[in-house]
Amino acid sequence: MTTSSLRWLLAPLWAAQIFTGAKSFTDNAVLGSERLNRRGLHVWRVKLANRLADSRRARLAGRVPAADREAFARDGFVLKRDFLPPELFRAIASEIETSTAPAREMKQGDAITRRIALDPAALKRMPACAALVASPEFQNLLRYVASYDADPIIYVQTVFAQVDRSAVDPQTSVHADCFHPTMKAWLFLHDVEEDAGPFVYVPGSHRPTPRKLVWERAMSVRASKLDRLSSRGSFRVGAKDLKRMRLPPPQKFAVPANTLVVADTSGFHARGRSERPSTRVEIWAYARRNPFLPWTGLDVWSLKPFKGRQAPLFWAALDRLEKLGLGKSPWRDAGVITAASPPVRK
Numbered sequence: 001m002t003t004s005s006l007r008w009l010l011a012p013l014w015a016a017q018i019f020t021g022a023k024s025f026t027d028n029a030v031l032g033s034e035r036l037n038r039r040g041l042h043v044w045r046v047k048l049a050n051r052l053a054d055s056r057r058a059r060l061a062g063r064v065p066a067a068d069r070e071a072f073a074r075d076g077f078v079l080k081r082d083f084l085p086p087e088l089f090r091a092i093a094s095e096i097e098t099s100t101a102p103a104r105e106m107k108q109g110d111a112i113t114r115r116i117a118l119d120p121a122a123l124k125r126m127p128a129c130a131a132l133v134a135s136p137e138f139q140n141l142l143r144y145v146a147s148y149d150a151d152p153i154i155y156v157q158t159v160f161a162q163v164d165r166s167a168v169d170p171q172t173s174v175h176a177d178c179f180h181p182t183m184k185a186w187l188f189l190h191d192v193e194e195d196a197g198p199f200v201y202v203p204g205s206h207r208p209t210p211r212k213l214v215w216e217r218a219m220s221v222r223a224s225k226l227d228r229l230s231s232r233g234s235f236r237v238g239a240k241d242l243k244r245m246r247l248p249p250p251q252k253f254a255v256p257a258n259t260l261v262v263a264d265t266s267g268f269h270a271r272g273r274s275e276r277p278s279t280r281v282e283i284w285a286y287a288r289r290n291p292f293l294p295w296t297g298l299d300v301w302s303l304k305p306f307k308g309r310q311a312p313l314f315w316a317a318l319d320r321l322e323k324l325g326l327g328k329s330p331w332r333d334a335g336v337i338t339a340a341s342p343p344v345r346k
Ligand SMILES: [Fe+2]
Pocket: 175, 176, 177, 265, 269, 270
């Protein structure tokens, strides 16, 4: 048997992954099949995942104000200025400035992202952050956009832009994170300047319109010939393609401190280019589950022994794999530090 025919022993696994969030066209020969994608496999997954997300969201709709639902349906994000009462916001900002906690760092291009998990141990020492994490207004909006009644993973995140002369941070090119609806949220702790790497988003680009689906099909057919991140399932998109899809140019979120942005990052977005070295501290949340689940709840990570511990368990699992010689964890241990202390390179 040749290596390529041996590879096809994985076919049942590849086929089963059709009904998961698996997105890489290069790791799965079924998802990456030019013939199947010409016949509409990828587009079918996009459409089904969106239909299921719409139906899950409809069930969570009663938990968020109508204005937020309308903004989300139109734009793919909800932006709320002055989100927290000023006293709570100030308490959170000073708590984050002074608290030390176990941190991890990842370097991508010339940017370093640091994350501190707001897990039960950290929240015990950070009562103001704990009040935010427990706030129904915060949780309900994140869950609505995620389309799941499941705990989002919440971190304090610091983005250090232009730390050296490495290649450009790949997050600065406009892209979709994956083929199905998914949620990321940012509560900015400082004013975000337009030239200091703000979040950017193409309003309305989360919708699977006929024109977007034409583009999705074309991308899926030539997925193996695209750049590395596109062929791994995070399609990069250019200005010409946005025009063809009748989408507007990306909008920059130069916003004041205490602004919350909750977005479906299957819509086109990026980290804006920073004109200079800069540091941005934010509370950042993320939720992604199998996009083909018909129900909103039944989340094992929301149960007692695991609740709030997804991030440290994930990091520990990556460390374990590294010790076993199965790849290198991108999330390096940065020790016990504050969110804004200078980057630790390991
Ligand atoms: Fe992204």
